[in-house]
Amino acid sequence: MDTEQNAQQQPAPDVVEAIRSRSAWARAACGELARAGRARKDETLLALASALRANGPAILAANAEDVERGKATGTTAALLDRLILDDDRLEGLAVALEDLAALPDPVGVVVRGRSLPNSVRMQQVRVPLGVVGAVYEARPNVTVDIAGIALKSGNAVILRGGSAAERTNTVLVQVLREAVGAQGFDPNLIQGIDDLGRPGVAALMEAHGSVDVLIPRGGRELIQRVVRESRVPVIETGEGNVHLYIDASAPVEMAADIALNAKTHRTSVCNAAETLLLHQDAEAAGREVLRALTRAGVLLHVDAGARAWLPDAADGGPAARTAVDATEEDWGREYLDMEMAVKTVGSLDEAMEHIRRWSTGHTEAIVTNDLANADRFVTEIDAAAVIVNASTRFTDGGELGLGSEVGISTQKMHARGPMGLEELTTTKWILRGDGQIRR
Amino acid sequence: MDTEQNAQQQPAPDVVEAIRSRSAWARAACGELARAGRARKDETLLALASALRANGPAILAANAEDVERGKATGTTAALLDRLILDDDRLEGLAVALEDLAALPDPVGVVVRGRSLPNSVRMQQVRVPLGVVGAVYEARPNVTVDIAGIALKSGNAVILRGGSAAERTNTVLVQVLREAVGAQGFDPNLIQGIDDLGRPGVAALMEAHGSVDVLIPRGGRELIQRVVRESRVPVIETGEGNVHLYIDASAPVEMAADIALNAKTHRTSVCNAAETLLLHQDAEAAGREVLRALTRAGVLLHVDAGARAWLPDAADGGPAARTAVDATEEDWGREYLDMEMAVKTVGSLDEAMEHIRRWSTGHTEAIVTNDLANADRFVTEIDAAAVIVNASTRFTDGGELGLGSEVGISTQKMHARGPMGLEELTTTKWILRGDGQIRR
Structure with missing residues (x-):
């Protein structure tokens, strides 16, 4: 700036x-x-x-x-x-x-x-x-x-x-x-x-x-x-400390596809995911997600739980970087780069509590096959966009069919989310x- | 306060x-x-x-x-x-x-x-x-x-x-x-x-x-x-320096009824009319409006044109008060009382120019039988509420069917006009x- x-x-x-x-x-x-x-x-x-x-x-x-x-x-x-x-x-x-x-x-x-x-x-x-x-x-x-x-x-x-x-x-x-x-x-x-x-x-x-x-x-x-x-x-407008939560019931392949897209499709934008929350019972999905991110060359800032699920060095592929331990500071960082914080949680409630603490109110997403959990996430998370089983990259005026956008509002007054023509009236x-x- | x-x-x-x-x-x-x-x-x-x-x-x-x-x-x-x-x-x-x-x-x-x-x-x-x-x-x-x-x-x-x-x-x-x-x-x-x-x-x-x-x-x-x-x-929220413009084609009785209601139905509220603008060709309506207001006991602050249309003392009735000369300051006053500023204008454009200069963006009204003038007034006047041929007192959440109101917004962002339930979302x-x- x-x-x-x-x-x-x-x-x-x-x-x-x-x-x-x-x-x-x-x-x-x-x-x-x-x-x-x-x-x-x-x-x-x-x-x-x-x-x-x-x-x-x-x-x-x-x-x-x-x-x-x-x-x-x-x-x-x-x-x-x-x-x-x-x-x-x-x-x-x-x-x-x-x-x-x-x-x-x-x-x-x-x-x-x-x-x-x-x-x-x-x-x-x-x-x-x-x-x-x-x-x-x-x-x-x-x-x-x-x-x-x-x-x-x-x-x-x-x-x-x-x-x-x-x-x-x-x-x-x-x-x-x-x-x-x-x-x-x-x-x-x-x-x-x-x-x-x-x-x-x-x-x-x-x-x-x-x-x-x-x-x-x-x-x-x-x-x-x-x-x-x-x-x-x-x-x-603006800041997006975007979270992606992988619920216990998350389909393995869907979780990996969405995490990879949300983090790496374009890293410099506000709807790119910055923190990954993994349910401790979602081991298969968690391992697959971490493998995909590591292979793509994303530097992971992991807590102890996530470290246990990291792929073996041989499995990481040629682009793999060594993961580092996450610090408290990582939960608040908008990397806008090939880096991501990863935290394991014991429940949906713990995931939502973390999001409430660190969210910038831009976009928050869940991958789940549990209807009640999807409904709770949608109702209880307070953000401009809440996404179930799709990439966070869809919080975008063009993607939502609003045409080009003036910006993405993270406030609640007047306009919230992608601002198009209507929001200037x-x-x-x-x-x-x-x-x-x-x- | x-x-x-x-x-x-x-x-x-x-x-x-x-x-x-x-x-x-x-x-x-x-x-x-x-x-x-x-x-x-x-x-x-x-x-x-x-x-x-x-x-x-x-x-x-x-x-x-x-x-x-x-x-x-x-x-x-x-x-x-x-x-x-x-x-x-x-x-x-x-x-x-x-x-x-x-x-x-x-x-x-x-x-x-x-x-x-x-x-x-x-x-x-x-x-x-x-x-x-x-x-x-x-x-x-x-x-x-x-x-x-x-x-x-x-x-x-x-x-x-x-x-x-x-x-x-x-x-x-x-x-x-x-x-x-x-x-x-x-x-x-x-x-x-x-x-x-x-x-x-x-x-x-x-x-x-x-x-x-x-x-x-x-x-x-x-x-x-x-x-x-x-x-x-x-x-x-709030301030209403509300204008009522009587166009050349205004029906005489309608003009008098609306002016009387807009000014005297309740004087302490923000949707009460404060300035009356009279087209110079609306002499019959202008005289009738001034007679009705004078009879009701409204103290009129008049320009020279309006002074010529004031009723004779005998015609004013027992409640009549003597009109006084308007000063520049009167155009900006929200009397919230039995007082009103009165100005004669040569055209719709002159009326709208006066309103643009002095409006607080709350409510502005026209009495007219001229369709083109009504359309121009509605399009060109920038206020929370624009009213054709009805009392200014209708800018009210209850009257508009919104239920009780939090207030009347005079800003353009988020909420404009009476704020009800929807405006708190x-x-x-x-x-x-x-x-x-x-x-």
């Missing part, structure tokens, strides 16, 4: 004023978008996709500058990987915008509607939130994803992409603004604030009443800072009468 | 510890409630109603002490009126609990559900928020209302009722806790923190992670303080598979 974003400082008056102006322009730009129907919004999304393709060389050139600078300043390989755009990734962003155009419009959906006893016709209807702020890190794809989702859901966005991707984001925002303008909308629907630097983020967090919601996307420090300091309502109560008064 | 609640001060460690303990007890108490089905919750609500009736004398005696103390310390008549309980009001609270029992359970409602392409069965299901904090002022009815709504929606509550009603609330909380315990639930589902005084509120606002949501109900200062200082997510994604992994 950008360590620069951690510094606390009071924004200067001109920065506060810049945020005030831009959020006012954003608010004004929303009006026209609110009146536009779905057709104009979808046409604009297609135009944004075309603009990305047409301006590919300029975008990639700007990105090359950022990458060059990143290499020169010793940016980690993982960060560079998130920063880099190429033809394929750019095409992926364009396709994602086209996919958004094909999704239903969340605005105007009638959530509830009925006639009241006095014949007033009541409807609760989805409407845009208004002005959405996003603060993220070195991932230019987020610029395009959030701009597209915001446009489709009728919102204006104010984007802060972090200094590592500043050149790329500047060009992307410019391309998107021009395309929006060419479609007859106010370009201020999409605005960047990277030019304001760190103080811009501080001023954005103070803009209660001007900005309707702030979405931080990135590492723990960035998110915690925004949650702690923002006066604008925040949707917290609020509702309005509309009452239509013919003179009714209250008696 | 309690001015004592405005003082900023760091809570002492023992107060922070008390809030930590009580919120942990509340969290633990939720588990049993989450597992209980609707039947047990409804039986408990009926038992709470019976307990209120059975303990009427003790509750009223405690209330008499608070009222006595309030009189001795010069509490205003309006505050005393909110504080006082009598047999009728107590019976009303018991009936409200019984009504809650009859409402559908929001927990377990399937918001979305389908089979994914890989045959994973996906459901998004309503679940309780968890631990709900409420900070309010001198209104003992809120203690019972919020405790009942929280119980039905599966939540635990931590209540801070303010020092003016401390005796009443102490007895009410005790009665409710005993009744909850007698039904086999953990009494810590309902806890008061009045014993912790002002520092208790400060510690509650810091309890991010322990308390899931904080609902302030009361005057502007209390609400603004909580919005400003709380690290726990807040649902902002979040959702959980539940995925059930038979071994699916991500490819």
Whole structure:
């Protein structure tokens, strides 16, 4: 993450004023978008996709500058990987915008509607939130994803992409603004604030009443800072200390397949499993799971019970790494790497107690053939997603059919789990009468 | 409001510890409630109603002490009126609990559900928020209302009722806790923190992670303080600078009926109209509206255009008061009294511009017979409730069929408008598979 974003400082008056102006322009730009129907919004999304393709060389050139600078300043390989755009990734962003155009419009959906006893016709209807702020890190794809989702859901966005991707984001925002303008909308629907630097983020967090919601996307420090300091309502995204519990009745092969997929399909993401809980009576499944993980090259942090089930060195295969003893600290770690904590438990209750203690409320999963245990796990575990007999990797907007996502909310207010179009809306109560008064 | 609640001060460690303990007890108490089905919750609500009736004398005696103390310390008549309980009001609270029992359970409602392409069965299901904090002022009815709504929606509550009603609330909380315990639930589902005084509120606002949501109900200062200082997510309730716009095509009698009802049916509430906007071409309706309001004894703060339409003194009737000139300040005032600001406008656009400038986002209404204008008003005005040709007094949970309400949210996140049972829930994604992994 950008360590620069951690510094606390009071924004200067001109920065506060810049945020005030831009959020006012954003608010004004929303009006026209609110009146536009779905057709104009979808046409604009297609135009944004075309603009990305047409301006590919300029975008990639700007990105090359950022990458060059990143290499020169010793940016980690993982960060560079998130920063880099190429033809394929750019095409992926364009396709994602086209996919958004094909999704239903969340605005105007009638959530509830009925006639009241006095014949007033009541409807609760989805409407845009208004002005959405996003603060993220070195991932230019987020610029395009959030701009597209915001446009489709009728919102204006104010984007802060972090200094590592500043050149790329500047060009992307410019391309998107021009395309929006060419479609007859106010370009201020999409605005960047990277030019304001760190103080811009501080001023954005103070803009209660001007900005309707702030979405931080990135590492723990960035998110915690925004949650702690923002006066604008925040949707917290992110951290996933994801547990996979193998119950006593777990089918052996299913347990191994799911554990391997949950841990190794993609390690750097928040829905990857980080801790494995093995029921002490699930020895066959436990041994098979540990063999599969070891063969795949996962470094296991094991308790004494799990150590007894580790495969023999010869059985581990060429990629095998030596397991290490787990410490208390391992239960709280989000490795985001080819590492996993493993603990044996005596009962479902002990597993759930461990999860309650260490869960970040993202995704928790059980593999079991016991119906009562599955039901208890689903009811009693408090997380955005609870999964029975499937990989934790399914906590994902695309997988759930929500289209591209703004992030995965780990809070309970407003949105929980993958946030798509609907999560960038609020509702309005509309009452239509013919003179009714209250008696 | 309690001015004592405005003082900023760091809570002492023992107060922070008390809030930590009580919120942990509340969290633990939720588990049993989450597992209980609707039947047990409804039986408990009926038992709470019976307990209120059975303990009427003790509750009223405690209330008499608070009222006595309030009189001795010069509490205003309006505050005393909110504080006082009598047999009728107590019976009303018991009936409200019984009504809650009859409402559908929001927990377990399937918001979305389908089979994914890989045959994973996906459901998004309503679940309780968890631990709900409420900070309010001198209104003992809120203690019972919020405790009942929280119980039905599966939540635990931590209540801070303010020092003016401390005796009443102490007895009410005790009665409710005993009744909850007698039904086999953990009494810590309902806890008061009045014993912790002002520092208790400060510690509650810091309890991010322990308390899931904080609902302030009361005057502007209390609400603004909580919005400003709380690290726990807040649902902002309240202020209503409600506008009623009489369009050029407004039917004369309908305009007068609605204006009179919106202003005078009950003046102390947030959905009472505060500013009247009159189209300059609506002279007949404008004159009729001003005559009705004047006759009812409403003090009008008028601009020059409205002054020309005021009734003759003889026409005003015995209750008539002399209108005064409106100042800029009047456009922002929530009178909550028999007073109203009146402004003439040249167009629907001018009316909407005034509303955009001064609205608190609560309720805005239009009286019109022009379909295009009605549609524009509904689409372009950004408020929790937008009303066409009916009284503003209908922005109310009971009137909309939601049952008793926790408050009326004027924010856009999570809940907007009257908050009932559903608004005290979040959702959980539940995925059930038979071994699916991500490819």
